[in-house]
Amino acid sequence: MQSDGVIGEYAIGGAVGATFYLEPSATLDVDIFVTLPVPSGSSLLSLSPIYDYLTSRGCLVKSEYIVIGDWPVQFLPPSDDLEREAIAEAIETEVEGVSTRVVTAEHLVAIALRTGRPKDRARILQFIEQEAVNKTTLDAILIRHGLSVKWAEFKKKFDE
Amino acid sequence: MSKETRKQLASLSFSEKLKLLEKLRERNLAIAAAREKLKKLREQK
Numbered sequence: 001m002q003s004d005g006v007i008g009e010y011a012i013g014g015a016v017g018a019t020f021y022l023e024p025s026a027t028l029d030v031d032i033f034v035t036l037p038v039p040s041g042s043s044l045l046s047l048s049p050i051y052d053y054l055t056s057r058g059c060l061v062k063s064e065y066i067v068i069g070d071w072p073v074q075f076l077p078p079s080d081d082l083e084r085e086a087i088a089e090a091i092e093t094e095v096e097g098v099s100t101r102v103v104t105a106e107h108l109v110a111i112a113l114r115t116g117r118p119k120d121r122a123r124i125l126q127f128i129e130q131e132a133v134n135k136t137t138l139d140a141i142l143i144r145h146g147l148s149v150k151w152a153e154f155k156k157k158f159d160e
Numbered sequence: 161m162s163k164e165t166r167k168q169l170a171s172l173s174f175s176e177k178l179k180l181l182e183k184l185r186e187r188n189l190a191i192a193a194a195r196e197k198l199k200k201l202r203e204q205k
Contacts, residue, residue: 016191020198024188028169029161063165070183072165092169093198096190102198134202 006053008035011090013076013103013111018123020093021105021132029065029072033087033103036077050075082110082145106138113147115152125158 001007011017014031036045054066064070078084086107091101103111109127112120127133142151172180 002174019188019191020195024184024192026181026184027161028184064162065165071187072161091198091201093194093201095194104202113183 001050001053004053005037006049007075008037009087009088009090009101009104010034011085011101013108015123017103018105018108018126020102021108022130024121024124029074030068031074031076033078033083034075035084035087045077047075047077080145082114082141082147085141085144086111104137105133106141109133109138110141110145110147111123113142113150114145116150121154121158124154 002010011033012020012030013033014029015025015027016030019025019027027062034050035045036049038045039079047128051061051066055061060067062072065074067073071078076083078087086103087101089107090101090103093100109124141149169177169180
C-alpha cells in the first residue's frame with residue numbers, strides 16, 4: 001500500500017503493537033496509525049483510497065474495520081503531534097519475513113496515558129511492571145506533549 | 161473495538177471462539193519471534 005502511494009508512513013499501535021513488548025494479548029483488532037497523502041488541490045484527508053484499494057483486492061468492510069486476511073484492521077490517521085511522532089519514530093521490524101513498523105513502547109504508553117480508558121491504564125501498568133519502557137525516553141515524550149501532570153497523577157493513583 | 165463488534169464476538173459459539181483463539185495464538189507466536197529483533201534494535205538506538 002505504501003509503495004502504491006495509498007498510504008504514507010504507518011506503524012502498528014494499540015494492543016497488537018503492545019504485544020511486541022508485553023505478554024500476548026487476546027485482542028483481535030489491529031490498529032494501524034497511518035499518514036495519508038493529501039491529493040493535490042485538496043486539504044481534506046480521506047480514508048477512502050485505503051478502503052478502495054483493499055476492497056478491490058477482496059478485503060471486506062465490517063463495521064469500523066476492514067478485514068485483511070483474517071484480521072479486522074482499523075486505519076487511524078494521527079490525531080495530534082504525539083501520534084504523528086509515534087509514526088515517525090516507529091521501529092522497523094520483521095514478522096514472518098515481512099517488514100513492518102511498530103510504535104515504540106514509550107509512545108504506546110504516552111498514547112495510552114492520553115487516551116485514559118481502563119484498558120489503557122491496565123496496559124500502562126503492564127509496561128511498568130515488565131520494565132518494558134525506557135524511563136528517560138518516556139519522560140522526554142511526556143514533557144514534549146504536555147502529559148507530565150497526567151503521568152504524575154497516574155503514578156500516584158496506580159503505581160504505588 | 162465497538163460494543164457492537166464485541167457483542168458479535170460474544171455471541172459466537174464456543175467452537176468459533178476457540179478457532180479465533182487459535183488464530184490469535186498463531187499471530188502472537190509470530191510477533192514473539194519478532195520481539196528479540198525489536199529488542200536489539202531498541203538497544204542500538
